[in-house]
Amino acid sequence: MEQPVSVGRAGRSLGEAPGALEALVGEALTARITLDEHGTVTGWNAGAEQLLGYASGQVTGRRAADLLAEPIPVRGGMPALAGLPRWNGDVALRHRDGRKQTVRILAHHREPGTGPRAWLIVSALAGGQPRPSLDESLVSWSFAQSPCCALAIYDTRLRLRRANADMERSTALTEEEMVGLRVSEIVDDDAGERAERSMARVLRTGEPEYQENYLRAPGEDHEHAWSVFLSALRDHDGTVQGVCLSAHDMTEQFWARKRLQLIAEAGRRIGSTLDVTRTAQELADVTVPALADFVSVDLLDTLDDVPEPPAHTVPADGPLRLRRAALRSVTPGAPESAVAAGQVDSYPPGSAPFESLRTGRPALHEVTDPEFAAWLARDPARAARVRAFGIHSVMTVPLAARGTTLGVAFFVRYRSAETFHHDDLVLAGELAARAAVSIDNARRYTRERATAVTLQRSLLPQRLPRQAAVEVASRYLPAGGHAGVGGDWFDVIPLSGARVALVVGDVVGHGLHASATMGRLRTAVRTLADIDLPCDELLTHLDDLVARLNKEEQGETSGHPDTSGHPDTTGHSDTTGHSDTTGHSDTTGHPETSGDVGATCLYAVYDPVSRNCCLAGAGHPVPAVVSPDGAVELVGLPAAPPLGVGGLPYEATEIDIPEGSLLALYTNGLIENRDRDIDAGVHRLRESLARPATSLDALCDTVLSDLLPQRPADDVALLIARTRALDANHVATWAVPADPSAVAQTRKDVVAQLARWGLSDAVFVTELVVSELVTNAIRHAEPPIQLRLIHDTTLICEVSDGGNTAPHLRRARSYDEGGRGLLLVAQLTERWGTRQSATGKTIWAEQTLPLP
Structure with missing residues (x-):
């Protein structure tokens, strides 16, 4: 439904009654004819009747070709237009009284939602009538009141001659105050000088030029982004008589583009490593000075002490402890920071970070807000820095990922006069969300890696x-x-x-x-x-x-x-x-x-x-x-x-x-x-x-x-x-005959060797071990049998034979005749065992020796 439109200074409005629009535009001023695909007239308005003299009832249903005074000057006639969406040109028509009239028409090939295609043919008043004149006042008003952009006209000496209302608002000067001045005199900035040099080139070449300027309008605290077009103004002969400057305020589009660029930059730079501190620092580095003058990333002090932090980490009572993982400032050394990197600070209930983590939502504060001022009143050191550096606007944004709260990020402005706005808060929330996931990834990786390293080293x-x-x-x-x-x-x-x-x-x-x-x-x-x-x-x-x-x-x-x-x-x-x-x-x-x-x-x-x-x-x-x-x-x-x-x-x-x-x-x-x-x-x-x-x-x-x-x-x-190599003097070897009588001689040889080594304290046990192992080899194994003593840090006795059957330690029953010797060897020595070789086996026993 059309809304009422205000017209005229008296504030008259068009009602919603049928025909109100037709009355406004003057339906009879345009001839409108509709044809179907076969060229039959299906519609005929009052303008068409005034143009050709036929009433609607006399024409509707007839062939349109009957109205032509001569064929349409297009190859193939009207059917050749069937594939075109639109056609315009001059057509010779026959008036009802027989006169021939040349009429300029515009034909649209319609494709309605349902039904066959059709043609709509429109024409202004019949050719030959005078073109309606345009009031010069209307042209002047359109220039002065144009809401699309700021307009200014400069002559060939680059002096301002006209400026519209938007240009007056953007410069905070009236047209009368600017007439006769150069653009570099109106705008005392490098942008004015660049625009003037471009205007000079436009006068010389006649080619348009485009610029982007960033200026702060008088009385405003933030810059505007201007898209400036400079074009030549020519007379009827084509001679350049001046330059038109049109400036479009693209501030919103500019900041939207900057925000997208910052988000893209954050996606590229944040999370480049699996290090928690490095990732937090990357968030601070990306956002200073693009978004804030100072940024700090504070993580929960208990973050590394538990395997998986609970979803709600704000204490029910008592202060919130945060460790400053990273910070960045436009001022070298970050003197405005009340907490140094790596230090832990406490934030009481009611403070900005506490409340932001409690609610789980980012918050925007001005230092004059009652709640923020009350927090500063309880923290004199932080309040002193706020006053010293002129901090005026703060954002606190929670860092959370996968349902787990990790910490909070501070965004502060003091060098930039513009305070944070809602769009800045949305942007900071997006950046913090990306960084939080990367920090959580790094935290989980660090925890698992530390666990793996501990496990690895313990193994x-x-x-x-x-x-x-x-x-x-x-x-x-x-x-x-x-x-x-x-x-x-x-x-x-x-x-x-x-x-x-x-x-x-x-x-x-x-x-x-x-x-x-x-x-x-x-x-x-x-x-x-x-x-x-x-x-x-x-x-x-x-x-x-x-x-x-x-x-x-x-x-x-x-x-x-x-x-x-x-x-x-x-x-x-x-x-x-x-x-x-x-x-x-x-x-x-x-x-x-x-x-x-x-x-x-x-x-x-x-x-x-x-x-x-x-x-x-x-x-x-x-x-x-x-x-x-x-x-x-x-x-x-x-x-x-x-x-x-x-x-x-x-x-x-x-x-x-x-x-x-x-x-x-x-x-x-x-x-x-x-x-x-x-x-x-x-x-x-x-x-x-x-x-x-x-x-x-x-x-x-x-x-x-x-x-x-x-x-x-x-x-x-x-x-x-x-x-290392054992000296031959530390190894003694004997070949033992496969005869039980050889055991006694073997014991004598061993005792003599131990005496030469100065191991008289080991004689008793060694004799017993040698006797048992050699006897078993003679009784149960096959030759050749060899005895070897090795004097190392321990005393090793080895008996080798040609058999493949290894003895097993067992507890002998009371009525067994044997089976106790190997148990005795195991009890008297440090350790014993058997090893196989390509030609048999070796049974060995090892005794510890007293330290020299």
Whole structure:
């Protein structure tokens, strides 16, 4: 329904009665004719009757072609116009009295919502009638009162001649006060001088120019954005007689564009890392000075003390404690801040941040507001800074994500005279929401990473065991950045016969899952090593364990067991996303890994008696050996798949290592990264290992500093061992005949050897152990039988034979004749065990010796 329209100075209005509009526009002043698609007249108004003299009843239903005095001067006639939406031109028509009239028409091809298409033909009064004159006063009024923009006309000397009402308002001057002045004299600003130079170019070239200016109108406290068009004014001959300046106030559009740009900039810069403090600082950096003169991000003091903060974190009574995580100011040093970065401050009930967190809504305050003034009255230090810097406007915006309150952001203005408005509050809320999700992601990631690091370090050796075969030093570096903690590990395991096992492994993936898997594999390796399995057999058992773990994982995730064999874990990767509103994929910020379990491992056993080292690898980087003269060589190992892949057997390699050599075991994070391939990493590793070092710890530090960036992209485990050799004087070996009478002589030989070593206190137990083990070998095993004593930090007694059957410890019944000797050996020694070899087995027992 049309609303009444005010017309004339008397305020007359058009009513809503039918025909009111027709009476206003003068329906008979325009000839209106409608035709259907076949050219038949379907409509004929009073203007058409006045133009051609036919009444509506005389024409309606007839062919329109009957009204033509001559064919339409268009190829093909009217049907050729059927595909056009509109046509205009001159048409010769025949008046009822026979006169020929040339009429300019405008034809519209209508497409109504329902029914066939039709033509609407309109025409002004018949040609030949005088064109109605336009009152010059109307032109003058239209210029002066034009509401679309500020208009001004300048002559060829660039002096103002006319200005409309909007121009008068924008300059706070009347037209009479500006006439004869240059634009640079009216606007005392660089913008006026730029506009005048552009006007001079328009006068010279006749080409229009466009500018954007930012000016503060007199009497206003904020700038306006002006879109300025400068165009030439020409006379009938085309000569430029002046310049028209039209300025459109685009302030709202300008600030809307600035807000969108700020939101886009925030999306690009906030959340670039998974660090809580860095993310909070990014919010402050983005919004100063674009939105505020000072910004601080304060997080709940208890945020890091609980696994998951409650949704409502504002205390029911008592102050709210916030830690200032970040701040930024237009003034260097941020002297207006009452709280330094990292400090904790208390905010009582009724204070602006307390109430903002309590309600969960952003709030806009002026320092003169009663509630804000009452808070400042209770905080003299903060009130003094407000007065000193002239702070006049503050916004407090809660930081919340996923239903959890994290803190509050302060936005302050004092250098900018303009106070915050509602649009600024909406913008600050949008920016704070984006930042809150990124902060929550970083908080969750930091918490999980700390948990994973703690778990990882607790599962690694806290102190390397005491043994004499090698001197060792180790390093473990968790991954930096987004990768998260991985599953790298190392271990040093004392074995029987003064031997030692050196282990380095790497579980695929990152996070808690990888750390937990690492702990399981490390425990399995120690268990398998404790039963003295050969290197290759140990890796085979470990491979079976990883395969079973894979099946368990797949059963949990897919609901059915895997029947396809070992899964392929070589393509396993991790993801670390951010949140939904920041464009990152992960909604928790946690580094995730696939459910598949995969790992690489290198297992080496060094014997200080023979100086022989047995090594076997499962998809792991090969170790390096540094000879005493400084030459570095890589140990060639047979190719083998990672654990859990299966398909190929594991093979062991044996090498002799001179005493004083270095054996370096490491994970691939040491030699491989995005900026360097493996070959280059291996080359740098060899160079680092060849450098002289004062100690193994110093050598470890040298290797890490030479090969790794400050924040490695992957976990790194490094284990360096310097080999030792037992002197021949510390090892005694006897071949024992397979005759029970040889046991007595063997005991005498052992007693004599212990006397030479000065171990007379160990004679009784050693005689008993030797007697029992040698007797069992003679009775139950096969030759050859050999006895070996090793004087190390402990006293080790070994009896080897050609049999494959290992004895088992059991409790003898009262009527049994035997079975008590092995139990007695176990009770008198520190530990005992059996290990298999290619030619038989060895039973050993180890005694602790008193410290010298």
